[in-house]
Amino acid sequence: MSPEHRSEHAHPGTGTYLAVAAVLLIITIVEVGVFYVPAFKPVLAPVLLTLSAVKFGLVVMFYMHLRFDHALFRLIFTLPLLLALGVSIALMFLFGAFGLGH
Numbered sequence: 001m002s003p004e005h006r007s008e009h010a011h012p013g014t015g016t017y018l019a020v021a022a023v024l025l026i027i028t029i030v031e032v033g034v035f036y037v038p039a040f041k042p043v044l045a046p047v048l049l050t051l052s053a054v055k056f057g058l059v060v061m062f063y064m065h066l067r068f069d070h071a072l073f074r075l076i077f078t079l080p081l082l083l084a085l086g087v088s089i090a091l092m093f094l095f096g097a098f099g100l101g102h
Contacts, residue, residue, distance in 0.1 A: 011068060020062045027055050045092050053085060 031051050034040045040047060061067040066074055 011065070012062070017062065020058055024055055024058060027051050046089070049085070049088060049092075053081075056081070 031048060034044065034047050034051070060077065066077060
């Protein structure tokens with residue numbers, strides 16, 4: 001069997017896409033819940049950032065099929081994401097989004 005033929009069959013079926021959609025829905029519900037629960041206010045930014053990153057990863061890996069592309073493409077896409085995440089976290093620390101200075 002040729003590599004092209006194998007990669008065609010490596011893609012998930014409808015059930016997998018529906019399961020990923022259900023996970024995305026659950027994460028979105030959790031995000032909305034976290035936003036409206038006052039107890040989460042001190043950790044709101046990092047929790048929402050983490051949940052958003054998970055959702056982003058799921059969408060990119062499954063619906064944009066990055067999971068099935070060459071590893072170089074994953075690296076090219078993932079490294080800037082990690083850099084942006086690091087800068088975002090550093091800025092949140094710098095401007096007190098984590099509430100550590102209070």
